[in-house]
């Protein structure tokens with residue numbers, strides 16, 4: 531098996547993919563050098579070996595096939611963990627330490643990013659503010675960074691707000707869909723990723739709202755940091771999105787960005803009230819491989835027109851974050 535050019539995959543119906551993944555992972559049979567792929571209703575899961583009790587049990591229900599999945603990103607001839615690089619700081623997920631020693635990890639990071647001054651481990655993501663719980667693995671206790679996206683500056687307080695540097699392209703993509711003159715609501719704005727890209731590109735009015743007071747303060751600071759590059763206007767708000775219906779006029783918004791992937795669907799009634807007819811909703815939703823993202827979204831927006839759903843980020847081996855674009859009919 532180790533000498534094979536093409537790996538073997540377990541071919542599984544999508545409805546069973548998550549439970550099979552759990553079983554493979556706990557018996558260390560998952561070959562995570564390769565990506566899990568999906569064709570129609572079938573999920574192909576790369577595996578390491580063809581023996582063992584767990585596999586024998588799974589083979590009663592599923593079959594093994596040759597597959598050709600893309601490799602996960604590999605660096606310096608060995609697997610490089612997925613990490614966030616924010617200025618002089620690197621953040622790595624805790625589970626990476628399951629297969630690499632802290633010392634090796636720091637050495638590899640320093641080889642790739644020689645200017646790095648701190649390596650933080652993300653233990654978990656906490657509460658509805660989606661704040662990372664961080665532990666310093668190596669270096670200086672840097673808790674504040676300024677990150678550049680397309681020339682725009684974003685100050686981030688590590689551990690106090692949500693921030694994901696892998697969203698830079700997404701911020702730009704959505705901002706470029708906005709048309710001059712629109713009224714936009716960034717309903718879960720964080721430190722201002724979508725809102726600031728939007729007003730840097732277009733003459734628009736953006737209401738940017740986040741319940742986390744630290745995110746709100748950073749949004750205000752980030753507006754100041756980028757003031758010379760902004761063409762439109764951002765109104766920062768620090769409230770529960772649910773209460774926006776008492777502040778903004780019904781049907782007064784042309785476009786809503788709803789980036790709270792674990793819970794954004796729970797605010798469907800708010801988007802319905804605030805959007806004008808033919809208004810656009812970009813909603814971010816976390817979905818397991820076994821789920822049908824379009825069905826999940828249309829359950830809440832049955833009378834809306836669903837334009838498309840696009841995968842934006844891999845959240846875990848069994849789940850991704852999608853952006854679905856809808857038009858209110």
Ligand SMILES: C[S@@+](CC[C@H](N)C(=O)[O-])C[C@H]1O[C@@H](n2cnc3c(N)ncnc32)[C@H](O)[C@@H]1O
Nearest residue numbers: 658659692718719720723740741742770771789
């Ligand atoms: C995934 S983050 C948004 C990230 C941001 N769009 C970006 O691109 O960096 C979700 C945000 O929603 C905020 N949030 C959570 N519940 C909220 C609520 N009920 N009302 C407003 N904001 C909320 C959190 O504080 C967090 O900053």
